[in-house]
Amino acid sequence: MIQRLICCILVFSTIIDQNRIICQNEVSYLQNPILNILMQTAAPNYTPRNPGDLFDILRDTYTLPNGLKSPLQEYDYIIVGAGSAGCVLAARLSEDPGVTVLVLEAGRPENFFTDAPGIAPFFQRTEYAWPYYMEPQPGVCLGMINQRCYWPRGRSVGGTSTINYMIYTRGRPEEWDRIAAAGNYGWNYEEVLKYYMKSERAILNGYENSPYRGRDGEMNIEFINFRTPLIEAFLEAGRILGSPTIDYNSPEQLGFGYVQTHTRNGKRLSAAKAFLRPNKRRSNLHILPSTTVTRVLINKRIKTAYGVQYTRNRLSYKVRARREVILSAGPIASPQLLMLSGVGPKNHLQSHGIPVIQNLPVGRTLYDHITYVGLMFTINATNVGVNENRDATLRNVLEWLQFGDNVVSSPGGVEGIGYIKTPLSNQQDRIPDIELISLGGALTADGGPSGSKAVRRGMMISEELFDQAFGAIDNQEAWSVFPMLLHPKSVGYLELRNRNPFNYPLLYGNYLTHRIDVATLIASIRYVQALTATPPFQRFGARLHRADFPTCRGLVYDSDEYWECALRTLTVTLHHQIATCRMGPATDPLAVVDPELRVYGINNLRVADSSVIPRTVSVHTHAPAVMIGEKAADMIKASWN
Numbered sequence: 257m258i259q260r261l262i263c264c265i266l267v268f269s270t271i272i273d274q275n276r277i278i279c280q281n282e283v284s285y286l287q288n289p290i291l292n293i294l295m296q297t298a299a300p301n302y303t304p305r306n307p308g309d310l311f312d313i314l315r316d317t318y319t320l321p322n323g324l325k326s327p328l329q330e331y332d333y334i335i336v337g338a339g340s341a342g343c344v345l346a347a348r349l350s351e352d353p354g355v356t357v358l359v360l361e362a363g364r365p366e367n368f369f370t371d372a373p374g375i376a377p378f379f380q381r382t383e384y385a386w387p388y389y390m391e392p393q394p395g396v397c398l399g400m401i402n403q404r405c406y407w408p409r410g411r412s413v414g415g416t417s418t419i420n421y422m423i424y425t426r427g428r429p430e431e432w433d434r435i436a437a438a439g440n441y442g443w444n445y446e447e448v449l450k451y452y453m454k455s456e457r458a459i460l461n462g463y464e465n466s467p468y469r470g471r472d473g474e475m476n477i478e479f480i481n482f483r484t485p486l487i488e489a490f491l492e493a494g495r496i497l498g499s500p501t502i503d504y505n506s507p508e509q510l511g512f513g514y515v516q517t518h519t520r521n522g523k524r525l526s527a528a529k530a531f532l533r534p535n536k537r538r539s540n541l542h543i544l545p546s547t548t549v550t551r552v553l554i555n556k557r558i559k560t561a562y563g564v565q566y567t568r569n570r571l572s573y574k575v576r577a578r579r580e581v582i583l584s585a586g587p588i589a590s591p592q593l594l595m596l597s598g599v600g601p602k603n604h605l606q607s608h609g610i611p612v613i614q615n616l617p618v619g620r621t622l623y624d625h626i627t628y629v630g631l632m633f634t635i636n637a638t639n640v641g642v643n644e645n646r647d648a649t650l651r652n653v654l655e656w657l658q659f660g661d662n663v664v665s666s667p668g669g670v671e672g673i674g675y676i677k678t679p680l681s682n683q684q685d686r687i688p689d690i691e692l693i694s695l696g697g698a699l700t701a702d703g704g705p706s707g708s709k710a711v712r713r714g715m716m717i718s719e720e721l722f723d724q725a726f727g728a729i730d731n732q733e734a735w736s737v738f739p740m741l742l743h744p745k746s747v748g749y750l751e752l753r754n755r756n757p758f759n760y761p762l763l764y765g766n767y768l769t770h771r772i773d774v775a776t777l778i779a780s781i782r783y784v785q786a787l788t789a790t791p792p793f794q795r796f797g798a799r800l801h802r803a804d805f806p807t808c809r810g811l812v813y814d815s816d817e818y819w820e821c822a823l824r825t826l827t828v829t830l831h832h833q834i835a836t837c838r839m840g841p842a843t844d845p846l847a848v849v850d851p852e853l854r855v856y857g858i859n860n861l862r863v864a865d866s867s868v869i870p871r872t873v874s875v876h877t878h879a880p881a882v883m884i885g886e887k888a889a890d891m892i893k894a895s896w897n
């Protein structure tokens with residue numbers, strides 16, 4: 257065991273040291289011969305040419321209890337997908353030893369590597385991600401490989417919380433209140449706050465007495481113990497421009513704050529680790545990884561779901577649900593599964609030869625949060641920001657393993673968040689239109705010419721374009737900020753590609769199709785320019801790097817036209833796709849599920865994941881998904897008691 261652990265540490269440091277991404281479709285090779293020998297002795301499956309199952313190292317396991325070789329024929333509840341929502345839902349439903357719960361998850365359990373927040377960007381192109389792409393859209397994502405936006409989603413026990421950046425956000429009270437006011441009873445801020453707090457164990461220095469923070473839950477929320485001086489400049493500059501430094505999740509006011517993360521002692525705390533792992537010995541909770549659900553079984557005559565069909569080791573099986581089937585497969589797979597099962601837009605299903613059981617606007621609404629990743633400011637200090645070359649050392653890894661408090665615990669370099677209202681937002685409310693994400697470095701801080709380029713590769717940015725625009729500051733000391741567009745007016749949708757459950761749906765982002773979305777992002781760039789003109793940033797001599805995009809030649813630098821072009825070049829998603837199984841009252845023509853998350857027109861079928869969020873909220877969507885799982889568990893228990 258110890259030998260395995262040491263070997264892991266070495267592999268891990270080698271991954272970074274040698275600057276190679278370990279991933280399915282990119283052959284990696286570790287160059288240090290001594291490490292290679294060590295690896296081969298300790299990990300029998302390993303060869304330098306074929307890292308093979310590197311991901312098997314210290315992989316968590318989920319086996320059926322009581323020596324069962326295969327699952328039962330029938331369960332009370334079947335949950336599809338062990339993601340942010342599915343894990344907590346499974347944990348709560350199986351609290352009652354009198355009911356049986358089956359969780360089916362397409363991905364495999366997480367392992368040693370996913371624990372390290374610092375390498376979060378690596379996983380977007382590994383077996384831990386569904387490699388979805390947005391359909392080509394003229395005028396956006398121009399700087400991406402093949403001009404396609406990449407929409408990875410988590411595929412593992414833990415779902416997207418296994419590969420995300422761990423940023424913890426809840427949204428503004430007014431945003432949940434207006435969701436409730438639209439007819440979604442039970443979803444006002446006071447009610448959702450109860451569920452946020454239920455899962456939470458807040459360990460936030462300075463906010464110990466906050467009445468809004470949970471203390472007894474399973475999901476630790478902490479400040480990252482590692483900080484660069486750049487975050488202090490960000491917060492101080494914010495204060496100068498009128499934004500107080502606060503717990504940004506507090507309902508009272510808008511402001512800036514240190515990032516809060518779902519981590520435990522500086523290590524990733526996925527939904528699986530928080531909720532599933534501690535309960536995996538429950539004899540009534542059966543968890544099947546590497547199992548892909550292909551269809552919900554619905555009795556057409558009585559419009560009642562009675563089980564699911566799934567594929568495991570290439571064989572197809574059916575399993576029955578006595579009470580309910582709950583889809584927690586996320587915003588892309590949950591609507592896909594509904595449509596494959598005959599629940600969706602009538603004409604669309606018919607065009608693919610799928611018999612229609614219930615006509616519903618599944619997939620017709622899709623919101624997302626996008627950002628521009630090219631705001632990089634050079635600074636004149638040395639050894640300040642996160643930098644791959646400097647940070648990737650065995651010493652750092654060992655120290656992180658022991659104490660969890662150095663750069664390896666930094667969630668992809670994110671250090672702080674600020675909520676602002678640009679002049680384009682409604683001045684009557686306290687709903688921000690932009691979130692600023694402050695990084696302790698920039699996309700260029702990845703080790704120079706031979707660096708891993710993990711972040712930009714995760715975003716699938718074209719190397720050639722990136723080098724033209726940012727090559728001049730490659731590996732230089734820099735600060736960077738991502739402005740996230742919180743309430744886009746542009747709305748996307750998704751459709752089935754075909755009726756093969758193993759093919760991915762067609763995803764349409766419709767980014768920046770509404771003028772005001774472009775204008776709001778440009779306004780946020782103007783705000784950032786003012787922010788960096790303040791003394792805290794000027795002490796660092798912060799200067800916006802002039803990116804020379806081949807796509808924007810001929811435009812006057814720093815004009816609105818230039819920035820629009822820049823946005824359209826480096827249009828990057830922050831992976832918050834929502835609303836594809838929109839929640840709404842019966843009167844809402846776009847609703848797929850009711851406020852108790854029951855699919856309209858079908859008995860015993862619910863959707864509980866981020867796909868039900870009906871409209872944009874100022875959040876990163878992990879915490880809301882967990883909250884939805886918590887709330888769904890209570891609603892389900894209430895309907896069967």
Ligand SMILES: Cc1cc2nc3c(=O)[nH]c(=O)nc-3n(C[C@H](O)[C@H](O)[C@H](O)COP(=O)(O)OP(=O)(O)OC[C@H]3O[C@@H](n4cnc5c(N)ncnc54)[C@H](O)[C@@H]3O)c2cc1C
Pocket residue numbers: 336337338339340341342360361362363380408409410411412413414415416417419420421422423424425547548549550584585586587589590593830831832833864865866867875876877878879881
């Ligand atoms: C790169 C990245 C970074 C992110 N960073 C943050 C962040 O910092 N903070 C934050 O709050 N949010 C972040 N997010 C978003 C957030 O993590 C997700 O919105 C959230 O985890 C979604 O939860 P969910 O329960 O809706 O679905 P998921 O967690 O995606 O769970 C769905 C699960 O269902 C499984 N599944 C799908 N289809 C099937 C099938 N047919 N059969 C069986 N299983 C199936 C999937 O494999 C997956 O495990 C990020 C997302 C990404 C991709």
Ligand SMILES: *[C@@H]1O[C@H](CO)[C@@H](O)[C@H](O)[C@H]1NC(C)=O
Pocket residue numbers: 636637794795796797
């Ligand atoms: C950085 O630039 C600022 C502004 O020009 C200057 O005041 C400061 O002394 C410089 N710092 C270093 C380390 O050069």
